[in-house]
Amino acid sequence: MVVEVVMVVLLNLQGLxxxxxxxxxxxxxxxxxxxxxxxxATSLPPMMxxxxxxxxxxxxxxxxxxxxxxxxxxxxxxxxxxxxxxxxMSMEGSQAAHxxxxxxxxxxxxxxxxxxxxxxxxTEATLTSxxxxxxxxxxxxxxSTTTIPTRTTVVDPTTVTRxxxxxxxxxxxxxxxxxxxxxSRPTATPTAQVFLDRVKDVLAASGxxxxxxxxxxxxxxxxxxxxxxxxxxxxxxxxxRENGRFHYRCTGVIITNFHVLTDADCVxxxxxxxxxxxxxxxxxxxxxxxxxxxGRRIHPDIESKDxxxxxxxxxxxxxxxxxxxxxxxxxxxxxxxxxxxxLEAAYLVTVAGFNNxxxxxxxxxxxxxxxSMVGAEGAAPCYYRxxxxxxxSSMIHTLLTEKHxxxxxxxxxxxxxxxxxxxxxxxxxxxxxxxxxxxxRSTVPVAYTLVQPYRFWVELVLKKFLNNMAARS
Numbered sequence: 001m002v003v004e005v006v007m008v009v010l011l012n013l014q015g016l017x018x019x020x021x022x023x024x025x026x027x028x029x030x031x032x033x034x035x036x037x038x039x040x041a042t043s044l045p046p047m048m049x050x051x052x053x054x055x056x057x058x059x060x061x062x063x064x065x066x067x068x069x070x071x072x073x074x075x076x077x078x079x080x081x082x083x084x085x086x087x088x089m090s091m092e093g094s095q096a097a098h099x100x101x102x103x104x105x106x107x108x109x110x111x112x113x114x115x116x117x118x119x120x121x122x123t124e125a126t127l128t129s130x131x132x133x134x135x136x137x138x139x140x141x142x143x144s145t146t147t148i149p150t151r152t153t154v155v156d157p158t159t160v161t162r163x164x165x166x167x168x169x170x171x172x173x174x175x176x177x178x179x180x181x182x183x184s185r186p187t188a189t190p191t192a193q194v195f196l197d198r199v200k201d202v203l204a205a206s207g208x209x210x211x212x213x214x215x216x217x218x219x220x221x222x223x224x225x226x227x228x229x230x231x232x233x234x235x236x237x238x239x240x241r242e243n244g245r246f247h248y249r250c251t252g253v254i255i256t257n258f259h260v261l262t263d264a265d266c267v268x269x270x271x272x273x274x275x276x277x278x279x280x281x282x283x284x285x286x287x288x289x290x291x292x293x294x295g296r297r298i299h300p301d302i303e304s305k306d307x308x309x310x311x312x313x314x315x316x317x318x319x320x321x322x323x324x325x326x327x328x329x330x331x332x333x334x335x336x337x338x339x340x341x342x343l344e345a346a347y348l349v350t351v352a353g354f355n356n357x358x359x360x361x362x363x364x365x366x367x368x369x370x371x372s373m374v375g376a377e378g379a380a381p382c383y384y385r386x387x388x389x390x391x392x393s394s395m396i397h398t399l400l401t402e403k404h405x406x407x408x409x410x411x412x413x414x415x416x417x418x419x420x421x422x423x424x425x426x427x428x429x430x431x432x433x434x435x436x437x438x439x440x441r442s443t444v445p446v447a448y449t450l451v452q453p454y455r456f457w458v459e460l461v462l463k464k465f466l467n468n469m470a471a472r473s
Contacts, residue, residue, distance in 0.1 A: 313435025
């Protein structure tokens with residue numbers, strides 16, 4: 001019996017963007033040749049520029065990657081989510097034998113794999129030979145034809161018999177009857193949502209989701225509109241102390257009293273060792289709460305500077321002393337582990353950071369800013385817009401991945417910045433993007449690394465930090 005295996009059809013990004021432009025009626029002309037990609041940070045020192053150019057091999061590699069962005073079936077997607085979690089735990093030093101969370105996730109992954117396998121089928125075939133008496137054959141002439149059963153297929157509860165006209169002269173001395181018993185309909189298998197709910201239960205039981213503050217994203221100075229009024233209690237300036245003077249270099253957001261989320265290249269820079277939470281909005285600020293960097297973590301998938309363009313530009317700074325939360329200092333929220341961004345959707349975001357950077361005898365001065373209601377969109381429409389729209393023509397499309405969000409604002413305006421959004425349901429503020437970069441020739445749009453895909457990694461880092469703190473106490 002031939003078993004037919006139904007293959008899961010995965011739609012690639014090319015199909016998504018084609019559908020997007022087909023639905024909107026927009027034309028996709030052939031793009032003209034453009035220059036290589038580079039990032040600009042004219043007001044920042046060279047160490048903060050992500051790279052000077054993107055080589056053709058890098059561009060080619062990312063071009064292949066963007067065309068292979070897949071939208072898997074829900075079950076495959078759930079399995080991939082679990083696999084990514086287990087992989088991150090392994091990279092962070094966890095072992096299934098000693099980590100109950102990892103053990104439970106591996107067990108769920110195995111169950112999903114089994115549920116996607118073809119149902120076990122039992123084929124019963126019986127072969128019987130019925131000897132036809134020679135006298136019966138003698139009674140039939142060679143030219144005669146008759147209708148005889150050639151195969152009987154049993155389908156419970158009804159037996160269907162197929163008959164065929166044959167010349168009895170070609171029939172041997174026995175009639176072969178094949179009987180096949182088809183399996184009953186397979187029992188209902190768990191759906192992707194069932195497994196996803198079980199993953200959520202496993203995470204909740206492990207307590208890993210409690211490492212981030214539940215009371216986050218508030219603006220005590222503006223309780224009705226958290227992203228209005230210019231007060232951003234989550235935003236901090238990152239820099240260095242040189243001869244007693246503060247030099248601004250990067251922007252970050254507070255995620256716990258001990259941790260700041262920012263760009264991976266900022267975390268890796270040895271010139272960033274001070275964090276200032278400014279009340280006035282200008283740094284250096286004599287009245288700012290100042291903290292020092294005690295530890296650095298960049299995403300473990302980053303192996304070279306080229307990876308900063310791959311939607312991986314994210315890192316965490318560990319602080320020497322805990323921040324005391326008050327009206328001017330608050331933790332920001334992060335998107336949930338399973339709240340994935342829509343590749344085709346458009347958004348309005350708030351871009352926040354520090355600009356008007358000036359080198360003065362007292363240090364490198366910068367002023368906090370906030371750009372509200374800025375248009376943004378997922379990787380799919382951004383991919384084609386930067387390929388074909390003359391207003392946004394850029395080689396940046398060769399670097400886009402599903403972990404990018406494009407924001408239509410000039411990099412020269414925003415510099416090192418973060419993306420914030422207010423949750424419509426709760427009114428709390430989330431950080432949705434960090435690590436922006438743009439094309440040197442056309443600095444619009446800016447492609448930011450999405451935070452949501454790395455929520456679980458952030459939780460792992462914080463959990464390990466808390467475990468180490470508990471071990472030392």
